[in-house]
Every structure is written in structure tokens, then in C-alpha cells.
Amino acid sequence: MPSTPFRSLEDYIALPRVEALALSPDGTRAVLTVATLKKDGTAYERSLWTVPTDGAGSPARLTRSAKGESSASFTADGDILFVSARADSEADEDDDSAQLWLLPATVGEARPVTRLAGGVGSIAAVAQDASRVVLSAELLPGGESLEAEAKLRALRKKKKVSAILHESYPVRFWDHDLGPAEPHLLALDLSALADTVAAVPAESDDRAPGDAVDEDGDAGTPYPATLPRPADLTPAPGRSADIAGAALTPDGTTLIAALRIPETRDGRFALAAIDVATGERTWLFDEPGVDFEAPTVSHDGRTLAYLRSVRSTPAGPTDIEVWVSDIDGGNARRIATEWDRWASSLVFAADDAVLIATADSDGRGPVFRLPLDGGAAEQLTQDDFTYTHVAVDRASGGLVALRSNWVAPAHPVRIAPDGSVTPLVTPAVLPVAPGSITEVDTTAEDGARVRGWLLLPEGASEDAPAPLLLWIHGGPLNSWNAWSWRWAPLLAVARGYAVLLPDPALSTGYGLEFIARGWNSWGGKPYTDLMSITDAVVARPDIDESKTAAMGGSFGGYMANWIAGHTDRFRAIVTHASLWALDQFSGTTDSSDYWQRIFTPEAMIENSPHRFVDGIRTPLLVIHGDRDYRVPIGESLRLWSELAEHHAQPDGSTVHKFLFYPDENHWVLKPQHAVVWYETVFAFLDQHVHGADWRRPELLG
Template structure:
């Protein structure tokens, strides 16, 4: 007899990502993520499978390592990837540091390096690089003899400081951090130094490395043109990269003798891809880089429109009428507009916007099907779907159908030969790889012709009940259309009685809840809760106006949308109005803090990694450019920051609140959770603060992920929720039981 998911199943669940088709379209390499119980780490392993679905998946890598970013050599014989596994002894002996740096590399955990399989010969992968700081991205040259890669590249003069702050070499403790950058911290990275990322070329046979770029700017995301003449990359060369998001597309010849500039600062670029004939580049841009509410579109430029650059390393701060950066005093008029002091380019880029007619955001990188057409993932009504886009200007959504509750996963698309492989997620079964032919997208019915290649979780699901999702539509205050997804408890029948409801609020806010498997949502539904996920105003995938509606005024609109979703489920007879609960992570935590200050309808709530006082957050988080564009500077706009902060309603909060935070979260800093916690304690509101030590904004340890799921349900159970009786996987002990 099937039973609901248990917490221990978290360690069994598998998630595929990053499919890569061989050049002939016959084989697909992909990554499978799975949590490891004993190591308390998330593992990423490489797998190989025939694209016709007739072969058994073959596991290429094992062990507690992170193996990702698989990419085929052009002849299909070799598969390169990035791995954090221990260095090969042969490479350690062959690749040594300079005499001036006897401690290189720092003797701590291995850095991500380039490795390559010879799939014709078989055997273990061969290590290609041993860089000080690790490899971040790479690409093959068309003849397969070399690879270009990006890596942080500290100068010799910077090494003593790096050893000091890391407590390495002669330093027995960690020295002081000395900061000069405006963007002085970043979540996941910590405090930022002055080390830049540059491009290098490694010979696939000899491992010999040649520097390609250098200087005061970062060069990232290298992509080698199919004809071998150019290596495109991204770089912000305004000279003030900490105060804007103007990454442009540049290109350099493989010998470093020539360089080009392809975009000119009017459209921040990402996810650059060459056309098969090397004549064009497609890329993703919002057209207004610092305004995060704008839609991300797919753009295309012609290589022939590029501008030659004589000295790439010295080409910094050139081509701009103004660089911007410093906010002038005093503020006049709109404080946000006053603070939008961004670079003004001398010229514009002759790009074509290929998705302008869809009013939907591009979610990930495109893939070229031929020199005139591409596939690109777009957000559409809470789903990620594929759009077929032609360089001539037409674009249409083609897969999956709108009425199918499934979604294309992030980093889940590739194409080669006559095949397309996509990672498609469903709420009930999780994500798997599916294969199609480009011709399948020409006519209706592509969903039915998609060939399922993997069944990663079928063994577990044979013995487990999972929740199905339904899409619920309702009207907003102004008559605008709203939607939400509802996870139903297995076997739920409204005729047998209402169920307690958990409102689960997504982060962002520029994001959306999609119909895909989420362990926390499935687990809560399996315990008997309805789970409501509302795509409130500010969410993407419903058009630019819907997303921009909350710009500079977070709180009231989103909250009203969410509560109307709650009312819709109560009116349907599904949700028990006496047992309503609320939780959310990041922006969802912020909205939870706002909700408990504006309604008493929730019996209890859990705010995860949220924020409380935006004035106090400014400069302690890593989002100063966002605040600058949204609200201006706090000293120019005290009232705007104040009215958006959940803290403004502290005197109205009576709802028991569980608060969680990461100790070194730089996106929503711990201090925000502490201020909220002490404020509620002083007012006598039942509250508890849980700080995950060493944790940043995301939950990156499996046991902590299980612990948060457990704690939320235990908190709700104290205030009328369903008691939790699952001892299959422990979280962490408490000094006292829940109050």
C-alpha cells in the first residue's frame, strides 16, 4: 500500500539538469543531483544515455563531489566537465606554482577544475587544469584541440592578502578584511576582494595553459565561434562595475591579437550563443539592465556590426558619455529617478529583439536549431515553456501545451543533430529528460510525441503517494486576473471536510511558482495540508505590466492578491478558515512578515530568511543597486523605505511567528531576523528564532533542509495544525520543545 513521502525520502530524490547532446544528437550527457545522508552534502554526478531512449543510463562519475557543466568535444569523442574532486597526482607534479608563491594553491578543499573523459578509450577522466582559484566556465574550440576557460586570477601582489584573510601559510589566524569596493559583499561569495576573472586557453593534449586576457576587468562566459575565429565573452568595462549592470559582449581572437566590441552598453547581456554559421550572436537582455522588473528578451546581433578594439586591456571607461555611479546631492523630485545615475553610451547596439511580441520573460539561454531559428525558454502563466523564434522576427510558444501542468526546468534545454532534449518537471513525478525532433514542434501534439528518456524517481514513487496540483483562477481587487497553484493532499475530497491550509509564498519577487515537484510542498500536502502558491503581482510570466505593478511599493498589492487566493479556497469549501498558516522564503519571508502585520487570520506563520527594516538593511545586504533603482537612496527617501518595510506594522502583530535565518546570509542579513525577533519578544508575541550556522541565503546542507521542513510543521502543530509523527530523518535538537 502506498504511503505519503517521509523526510528520509529527501535523500533518495533525484533531480536532472544540464543536458548536453553529442554533436550527432545520438547521446546525451546530464547531471543528476542527489543529497548524501552521511556526508550531509548535495552530490552532482554525470550520466550518459542514448537519445533514442533504448539504452540504460550509464553513470560516469561517483563520489561526494560536484561534477557539472558537461560539454562534448566537436568530434563527440571527449566529454569535458567541471569538478571539485581531488587533484590528480600527475597534475600536481606537472603544474606547480611560481617560486614567489610557495603556498599555491591554498591547502584547503579542492577547487573546481576542468576534467575530460575519453569516451572512446574509456577509463577515468583526465584533469586538464589546476588553477589557484578554480574554473568557472569553459568552451571547446571547433577542432577539439583546445579549450578556453574563465578563472579567477590573483596577481602575485595580491597573494599575501589572500593568505592573510584565509589564515594560510605563515598566518595562524585570519587577518582583517580590507575593503574598497562599493559592491563589497555577495551572497554565496562573502566579502569581495579585488581579484579579477580572466580567460585562458588550455591545450587538451599537453595541458599547456596560455593567458588570453588580463587587466582591471572581469571576462566571463567564454563561447568559441563555430568557425574558430573568435571567442565571445562578457565584460563590464565601464570602470565602475560595482554601480551598474552593463555587461557587454566582446570577442577576442584565439591568439589574442585582435578584439571586437559587439554591444555598446545600452543592453546588458547574458547567455550569449553563436549561430551555427558564426554570423550572429543571440543573447538575453532586459534592455534596461538595472531595472529588474523589465522583461528579459532574446536579442540578436550581426558579427559584421562589431567595432574593432585596438587594446582590450586598456579599453575601460571608453565609449560612454557619462559613467554615472555617485548619486548627486540634494535630491530633487522623484528620489528613485534622482538616484538612477547609470552609464550613458555614446552609441546604440544594432540589435533585433526577437521576442518583443510575446510579453513574456526569457528564463534561460537559447539554443540554435539552424542559422535562422532558435528555441528559448520563456515564462508563461506560471510555467516555463519553449518558444520557437526566427531571426526574421516571428516567435511562438510551442512546448509544452498551456493546459499541461508541467514546466521546463532551469538549465534544461539542449539541441544537436536532429534532436532536442529538455528537462521537463511535473509536480507528481518530478523532473525527467524528454527527447523531441525539431519537426515535432511544427504541428500540434508535440507533447504526445515527446519521448521520455529517464525515470529517475519511479522506484521511490512506486511506494509513495504524491500530491497533484490544480490551477485556481480568481480576481484581484481591481478586477485583474490572478492565478495560484494548489497542492491537494492525496485523496482529498472537499465533501469529507475542509483541510488546514498552508500559504507558501515564493521569493523574488520577480519569480513565479511553477507546477514542478517541490519536496517541502509535497511533504506538507502528504501530511494533510492544502498548500496554496499564489503568483501575486510582481511575479514574472504574466507580462511586464503585471510584474512592474509593485515597483517601489512592495507589500499591499501582493498581500491583497494572496489573501484573495485564500478567500477563493475558503469559498470553495476546501480550506478551513480556522486553520490557516503562512510561510515563505526570502521575498516570501518578507511577505510573511508583512502579512502578520496586516491580518490576524493566520493561526501561526514561519518567516524564512526574510527582511524587516529596509533602511537598516541598506549596505548590510548585497542589493544596493536594486534599492538604488527601486527607491533611490534612503537618506533621500526615508518615507519610501519606511512604508515598504514590514516593521511599520509591528504594533499590530499578534500571530505566533517562527523566524529562520542564515548566519552569513548577505542577501537578507541575519540582523534583519534579529530585529524582528527582539521586536516581537518585547511585545509578548510568541516567537522563536532559528539561526543556521555557516548558512548563506540558500539552504545548502540536506539535514538543514529537512530540519526547516520539520520545524515549520512542528510550529504549526502547536497552534492547531496537524501533529507531526515522522521520525524517519532527524533534524537538529532543541534546547526546549516548541512553546
């Protein structure tokens, strides 16, 4: 029996992980961002590796630093840009902010390109044929220059002030507080990067009036003359530079950005063209109640492609449309009008006559070709994988991408124009998966096909049927079609469980009608679909119908709670970061307007799991992180309180358990916290599914 790392949690978290891919301008090499476990096992460090794209050769490591690297991109000259908080010999010793770095294509060490007091967030866009790059970075609104902004940061740090004054909604996002700094888009001309060290003048016209240079040099200091000075393309932005995509024209003269237009508690996204030299802004597409996102520009600079979506209402979901126009916004037209999939990425093919798109589709994530002339969409890849980070090789017309599925983590591949796929070498060798994967489906009461993936442990048979774990995806606009390091069903398979990964109503990749089946009614067909496909799977001779459990996170946690209040068919239920009381959740989540916009007030009450707490008969393991702003901790606090109110014994004891993480967000990301998560989940499942004694994980004390 081949050795597999999924039998050991410590071996699992130590697996290297390919997270991103960038393709060189000549198409001969790809740069991978690879995460590896630190020696102490408490965090991951990221480095850049290069691999040839012809399918031969060996991977080579490009960077090494304690702080790691991310957001890799290529310049027109083949140099590599990345973001890192690695030490800069010319910066202050205590400066740990992330900056933009450049690694030359030919010879030489990486060098810093920025020295912003608040650091760089990410690379927003890089010009195809010019030395221009646009960054996303946060600046304090009170700073009228980079020097004045640095002084304000130093003053807040010196006075130990963390207070934030909000003047608009939202105030937080996912796992972090918004403010006091605001997101900006900053343009850099890399040709201005000096090769010699220049003397820094004692005085500078760029210093804010009246500012003085402190003795320690951390306030009012002029921005380094040896580095290209960033040009602010979004002055006084508020939250408008929380972009939904950006692209530079090949010559680097114009930035096309999906900027946020504030609207009471929300904001729509509109497309703007920004002159990089002057900052002048021209609105290309902006409609009330409509979002324009994911702009991409053709290689010849003449055509713009983007996604357009009308805001959904309780009446039903709306489509995500693919549109193209001239680069100035003229001649706008929708393409692929009969294509019933939602594009998750867009890029122009080498000849600019076709868009290359990815989209969820039937439990996979294929690559599609969308002709600009209005022709029918064509599925290019035909395998059981999901593709991401698709890049176009302009020399050959081929593609390079990452692909994954539930038995193979992300790995680099080359896709030929005919759709054939060649795996590339990778520093993260694919681990041996335990068991097998098969496709299952059933027919719902309304005639809809409901499908999913079933992972079976080795040896599962009629003579030795496996216990079943129903694992429900989050979203809810999502699909079980790609590898996730956070959700690892193979860990359960290695412990003898069969794992069902279904796509019920609301799942993506099956057309708008399939999503609409569960719209404004989460407790309706999403629930009955899950029960129907579970019925079909437990009828198999290699599944033990008497030993079943259910689990899910986020929307999957919502469904776990709903299931708990509506059936006692499962022996145990795990509910992670779950929605419990929808009226409470919708006003405390980080984006309340969206959730209140897609439900009627009546449906929000009718579909709230908390109303059915009396009916819960199944032991629940509740899990939540206190830094979760998408589904705030109040959901699980209320769930735990009401479980105790309705089901605790007179002495306060209960069959339920609550695993709480004070410093995790919607997911559990720290490696040792992930180990504790799985140890607790498997101990809970073994106790109630197999009747084993409860085993408290050691690190829980």
C-alpha cells in the first residue's frame, strides 16, 4: 500500500503548496509561489520558484527570505516583481512593512522598488510592453504627501493610538478592520529606478509645510531619491480604490480599473479609464444597480473585455455577462450570450480574436474559448480538473495554468491550442491520495439532476461498508470542484470515512435555473437536494447507512444547522463558522446590504435555523473564530447559548461541544490550529459515529 501523508496530520500540514503562477513574456518559464511549513511548524513561508514551460527540466528556487514573497508578476523586460517584507538594508531596522521588489531577469540580487511607510498591498497591474506598474497601497487620509503620511504613521505609533474614525460603511472586511488608511492605486515608472546611491537632501519640496525631520529620521523624511516616486492615481479615494480588477494598456499609458462607487451601505463597481501621466479619469461604464468588474485589455491595446452583472434581488439571481468594447468604451456588446456559465477569469488569446475564460461547470472548472465575433463558447479542456491562473503564451498561442481537483493539489500545466494538457515539473510533488474518487448523482423531486463527488476509502465494499461523511460546501454560490488546503476530505478518507461532496441547489456550474431553485429559500431545495443525494449514496452496498455524519462551514455550516433542526438521521454534525439567526447575521456581517438585498424579510425569518433549536436531537460540534467578520462570532455564541438553554442537563453538562479560536478568522489558517481542528473533528466523529471514547486533543489542555 503506497504511503500517503493524509494519514498523519503533521505530514499533511508539511506538504508544500503551490499558490500562484505567473508566465514570462517569452513564454519559456513560469514562476510559482510556493508555501512551505516553517521549521517550528507554526506558520508558512513563501518563496518563488521557476519552472520551464516545455514540460522538461527541473524547478529552481529564486528567492529565500524569512518574510517570504508573494504577488509575483513579470515586467516587459522579463524581470520579476514581487511583494515582500524582507529586510531592506537602506530602510529603518524596525521597518517590517511589505514593499515592492524587483529580481532582474539576467543577473543580480533582488532590490527594493518602494519604501512606503505603510507598505504595499499588492500589484494591481503591469504593462505588457512598457516599464509601468500600478500598485495597491493604503495611505492615511490626513497626509497630503508621502512624507506627511509617514509622519502621521510615526506619530500614531509613538502615541500608541489605534483608534479609527469611520465616516462611511463598511467598517471591516473578512478578518481585518478597515481604516484609518484608505486604499490607493499608485503608478510607478520602473525606468526611473536608479542604479547608484544618491545623497538624500536635508530639505525637500515634497515635505509637508512646517514638518521637521525628527532626530530618529522617522517623520518628515523625504522619499528616497534612488527609488521611482509613486504617482497617486486615486487621490482622496475613500473606499473607491477597493477595486474589482484593473488592467494597464500594453503601452502603460492608461489604467482601466473597476472602482467602487459608494451607495449608502454598499457600493457598485464601475469601469474608469485613468491617464497614468495626468491622473485624469474618464468613466467608461457605470449604471445604477449594475456591477462592472474584471477588466482585461487585448494584446494590441484596442479591445477591452469585462464582466457585467445586474444586482440580484429576492426575485431571483441574475447572470454574470461577458462583454467587450473598444478600448475607449465604444462599440460595447455582449458575447457568448447562450453560454450558461459564470466566468471566473478572462484573458485575451494570443491572436486577440478570442477570450480565454474559466468557469465552474458540472463539478469541474474547465477552460473555455469565447469568440469575440459572437460565436458559441467552446470548452477547451475536457478533464476532471479546475483551472486557475491561466496565462497566455503569446509566442505559441498555448496556455499555462494551475489545475487541481479533490485528489490532486494545484500543479502547473501547459495547455495546447487543441486542449491537450502537459503537466510541468513542480517543486511540490503531488502526494499519493488514499482511496478513490467517483461521480454520483440523483434526480430531485422537481426533476433536476443533483450531482457530487464521492471519495471512497481503500477496502470499502459490501463486506466492509464505509461510514459516510456528508460535507457541505460554503458560498452558497460555489461548487465542490477544486482542491482546498483548508477543507481536506482526504484526511477523513485516510481514516476510513467515505466523503460525499455534493452540489445542491444554489451551486454554480449548472446554469442560472439551478441556482434559482434555492434562491430566497435556503432551507428549501438546498436541503432536500442534500437529503436526496445522501439517500442515493447510502443505498450503495459499500456505504454503511447506519453510520453517517454531516458537516459544513459558512453556508455549509448554515445547512448543517438547518439539518440538525429538521432530521435526526445523522449521528453527529459539525458546524463551522455557521449562520444561525439570519436577522442577527444580516446586520452584523461585514457586508450587510448584500444579504438583506437577496432575501425578503419573510424569507429571512422562515429560513433561519435558530427557529428549530427545539428539534435538535443530534450532537453538534460548534467551531468559530473570533476574527471572523464575514460570519461574526455572535452566530455561534447565540447557537451555543440556545443549545444550552434547550438541551443541557440540569447539571449543565451537554453532548454538544464548542471549539473556539480567539485569533482565527472565517477559516482556520495557522498550521497547528488546523491540526487541533481536525483532531477535534475526528475525535467527535469517532465518538458518535463509531461509539469510541472521547479523546480530548492534547493541545487543548
